[in-house]
Amino acid sequence: MSSQIDLALLAEVQQFLYMEARLQDSNLYSEWEALWTDDAIYWVPANGADIDPEEQMSIIYDNRSRIGLRIKQFYTGKRHTQAPASSLGRVVSNIEILDVNGDEVKVASNAMIFECNLRADTVWATRNEFLLRRTEEGFRMARKKVVLVNNEKPLYTLSFLV
Amino acid sequence: MESQSSTPNIADLIQSDRVHGSVYTDEAIFQLELEKIWYKTWVYVGHASEVPNANDFVSKSIGPQPLIMTRGRDGVIRLLLNRCPHRANQVCLQAKGNRGSFTCPYHGWTFSNSGELRGFPFPDGYDTADRSELGLGQVNRVAEYKGFVFGSFADEGPSLEEHLGAGGRDAIDRLVQTSPEGEVEITAGFLQHRAKANWKFIVENETDGYHPQFVHASIFSIAKSGIGDLYSSDSTAVARDLGDGHTENDLRPEFRRIDKPMNWFGTNEARLPDYVEKMKAAYGEEKAREIMIDGTPHVMIFPNLFIAEIQIFVIQPLAVDESIQHVTALQFKGAPDLNRRLRQQTMGSVGPAGFLLADDSEMYERTQRGVKSKMPEWNYLGRGKHRERRDEEGFMVGDATDEVTSRGIWRHYRELMEAE
Missing domain, CATH: 3.90.380.10 (Naphthalene 1,2-dioxygenase Alpha Subunit; Chain A, domain 1)
Incomplete structure (x- = not known):
């Protein structure tokens, strides 16, 4: 990567992350699911940012088929913890392009998420890392890692799309 | 938090096929539960495999109380209370690790992982202090069944085996045999x-x-x-x-x-x-x-x-x-x-x-x-x-x-x- 900032790429990445956030905040489940590649990994670690998800428990560690199951569960109408669905508003910022490698762009960002559900209002803060892959339809997510800053502590149910 | 009564009468609240809603909401009942159940009977704390080596420790709890489960140099598992006997500061802030002693960050008192006070800085400031009386608190009884470690804050009472009963022991026996090595x-x-x-x-x-x-x-x-x-x-x-x-x-x-x-x-x-x-x-x-x-x-x-x-x-x-x-x-x-x-x-x-x-x-x-x-x-x-x-x-x-x-x-x- 050159030291020059590629503003066009940054704008493109930014638009993609904002769109992803909008789909999540709007609980547009299948539209969000369509953003993933076939070899996708969706990872929300517990107990730190750098555990080995193959050996240690994570909050979410989904391959593509399990992402599909997660989405299908919402559409049954009996995913009780999301019926009614959480009301969500999130702010995405600190977007930084970490690496460009052929079709793939590695991106870091932060998010602050305000969730309102039957229990209470809850604020979640995350440090995210994406591996975006360029396809004919635009960027797709090959990997998304969501590090909840309080993931070493007991957490209330987190059943919306984070 | 809410408190519906100061002296709940349990017999009135629990009948053969129904329970009164206040058993889930009454703060006085919760305090009584801590005394009669959590700080008295056998409570599961952790598993021996979480502290496999000498000097391993892991943070655990009984009810709202944090504990440190340690394995001493002698191989014995102990349940230490996370409270310095000096001014009650927490002596261990890590989730897990390996160490032979814990030093309180407040005034430097140091305890072995079996709970004894090893020493305090500037000892000439203490004239009559009896070190054997100034160790970390410990859960009164600790017992293990097939690696499952339980603690009880009561000095006396049923043994862990009695507490588990034939049914509880049989369940754990059935569980461990799912391993080809029985563990x-x-x-x-x-x-x-x-x-x-x-x-x-x-x-x-x-x-x-x-x-x-x-x-x-x-x-x-x-x-x-x-x-x-x-x-x-x-x-x-x-x-x-x-x-x-x-x-x-x-x-x-x-x-x-x-x-x-x-x-x-x-x-x-x-x-x-x-x-x-x-x-x-x-x-x-x-x-x-x-x-x-x-x-x-x-x-x-x-x-x-x-x-x-x-x-x-x-x-x-x-x-x-x-x-x-x-x-x-x-x-x-x-x-x-x-x-x-x-x-x-x-x-x-x-x-x-x-x-x-x-x-x-x-x-x-x-x-x-x-x-x-x-x-x-x-x-x-x-x-x-x-x-x-x-x-x-x-x-x-x-x-x-x-x-x-x-x-x-x-x-x-x-x-x-x-x-x-």
Whole structure:
């Protein structure tokens, strides 16, 4: 990567992350699911940012088929913890392009998420890392890692799309 | 927090087939529970495999109290209270590690991992202080059953084996033999799932065979899981009151009827060839087949250890309306191929985002809010009362969806709360 900032790429990445956030905040489940590649990994670690998800428990560690199951569960109408669905508003910022490698762009960002559900209002803060892959339809997510800053502590149910 | 009465009369609140809603909301009752249950009876704390080496330690708890579970140089497991005897500062802030001593950051007092005071800075400032009186507090009794470590704050009382009873011990015996080496290991790290609910809603739900078809309808319908059928009105599985507050959903009758090894885990022998071979070598063809058909238990060891086939939950009350479920995948020594699947399946099922537990926890929180409504005051737990019966071992059993388990929990709870 050159030291020059590629503003066009940054704008493109930014638009993609904002769109992803909008789909999540709007609980547009299948539209969000369509953003993933076939070899996708969706990872929300517990107990730190750098555990080995193959050996240690994570909050979410989904391959593509399990992402599909997660989405299908919402559409049954009996995913009780999301019926009614959480009301969500999130702010995405600190977007930084970490690496460009052929079709793939590695991106870091932060998010602050305000969730309102039957229990209470809850604020979640995350440090995210994406591996975006360029396809004919635009960027797709090959990997998304969501590090909840309080993931070493007991957490209330987190059943919306984070 | 709310307080409905200062002197609750437990006998009035717990009857044979109903309990009063205030047992879930009354702050005075919660304080009494800490005294009569959590800081008196045997409570599950951790597993020996979490501190395998000398000087290992891990942060644990009994009720709202944090503890340090240590393994001393002498190999002995101890439960230390995390409170400096000087000015009560917490001496250990790490989740786990390996160290022979703990130094309080406040004034530098140092304690061995067996609790004794090793020394304090500037000792000439103390004239008559007796060091042997100034060690870390320790849970009065610590005992282990097949690696499961329990603590009791009472100097005297039933032994751990007596507390577990024949039913509790048998469940753990059945569990460990799922390993070709006869040992469980707790090594995959815990998820900590918080719920705005009283701990007893969680305990009762663990062996409530009535709810899965409804609470978990979403995942059962799309994951082609056979679990729902185990808890139908046609199921031959039984709900069992093991006494002393311990309860189980015994699914073996269904698994034996289906008669396919590893069906309990939703798989088959062909998918786990290494495991199956090791099991046969360890137990012999016939016994191995029996173990692989029966599967692991679904048992709630009162008040806080839920062995749920493929994972364990440790239930921790923080306040009358706030609880934590600590959950991790069971790992069986000598079974790496099985263990990998256990971790994957557990991660999908439990914790804050789990396909199953996020919905259970939703129910815990809704019932906590619901029970604050004044009428009809009571929760009705009479399901299957007309058909409960004694099994061959003398335990009370009911059909798969019956509330014989809840009634057993409450009977024991009432005894504990009424005891002097």
